[in-house]
Amino acid sequence: MPQSFFDRLRDRIDRVDSVVSVGLDPDLSRIPDHLREKDLPRWAFNRRIIDETHEHAACYKPNAAFYEDAEGWRSLRETIAYAHGKDVPVLLDAKRADIGNTTRKYAALLDEADAITVNPYMGRDSLQPFLDRSEKGVFILCRTSNPGGSDLQDLELSSGEAVYERVAALADLWNEHGNVGLVVGATAPEELESLREQVPDLPFLVPGIGAQGGDAEAAVEYGLADGVGLVNSSRGIIFAGEDAGESFAKVSGQAARKLKTRLNRHREATE
Numbered sequence: 001m002p003q004s005f006f007d008r009l010r011d012r013i014d015r016v017d018s019v020v021s022v023g024l025d026p027d028l029s030r031i032p033d034h035l036r037e038k039d040l041p042r043w044a045f046n047r048r049i050i051d052e053t054h055e056h057a058a059c060y061k062p063n064a065a066f067y068e069d070a071e072g073w074r075s076l077r078e079t080i081a082y083a084h085g086k087d088v089p090v091l092l093d094a095k096r097a098d099i100g101n102t103t104r105k106y107a108a109l110l111d112e113a114d115a116i117t118v119n120p121y122m123g124r125d126s127l128q129p130f131l132d133r134s135e136k137g138v139f140i141l142c143r144t145s146n147p148g149g150s151d152l153q154d155l156e157l158s159s160g161e162a163v164y165e166r167v168a169a170l171a172d173l174w175n176e177h178g179n180v181g182l183v184v185g186a187t188a189p190e191e192l193e194s195l196r197e198q199v200p201d202l203p204f205l206v207p208g209i210g211a212q213g214g215d216a217e218a219a220v221e222y223g224l225a226d227g228v229g230l231v232n233s234s235r236g237i238i239f240a241g242e243d244a245g246e247s248f249a250k251v252s253g254q255a256a257r258k259l260k261t262r263l264n265r266h267r268e269a270t271e
């Protein structure tokens, strides 16, 4: 049987001593001028970022939104293969799900990526084709980091639980293959804490530190399940060297190292 995503992630976390997820969101308007002339500018950018950050990366998380055009999809494919060449798993942040017939097509995204983010709004059948890929990771949006995350997710149900708590309970139920995690934003530290108590075995992907100002300490303290989980930063790493011209990727490498060290201080404190 192939190793599960979370076993592979644990190996990677141990090998690089890092829970940093490096978000590859290569906004074309922000990548350095000298790369914009390239055939595949986003791939050229990501390759340099990967070269400088991979020693600190537990995984890479490209967000599909930054690749949804012809050049973008080619760049994404190259990026995934290159990350794999460096032995780093790739979590595709796609936030997909649809009726069964459609979502079966979406699940093909997992042919190349090692894990994916999905949206629980349409219920179990809309996620089943992802969940059935037992060797791949499936991170279900639970309590998101954006300001509007509370609009629906915090609503109280007649049972007394909040919608995001119900999502966590369902995710736990749907975790028949041990391949399910939750997405919980670092901007919601109280929810992070209560969710960790509610579902102690589910690893979290925690975005929202860096550019969104979330709580890195809470991300580490509550994001990890038996040491496994991911704390993501995208713009805070990949655009750290925005003013450094051709040395931009070196600065990203330093930013990734710095974040790793900072998170590791919290990891040691919570062990």
Ligand SMILES: O=C(O)c1cc(=O)[nH]c(=O)n1[C@@H]1O[C@H](COP(=O)(O)O)[C@@H](O)[C@H]1O
Binding pocket: 023, 025, 063, 093, 117, 143, 144, 145, 146, 183, 184, 185, 207, 208, 209, 210, 211, 212, 232, 233, 234, 235, 236
């Ligand atoms: O699923 C995600 O990764 C995600 C969920 C969430 O609640 N908040 C959130 O910011 N994200 C993603 O995480 C990344 C955060 O980027 P930065 O704010 O630049 O670090 C983006 O790709 C977001 O789409």
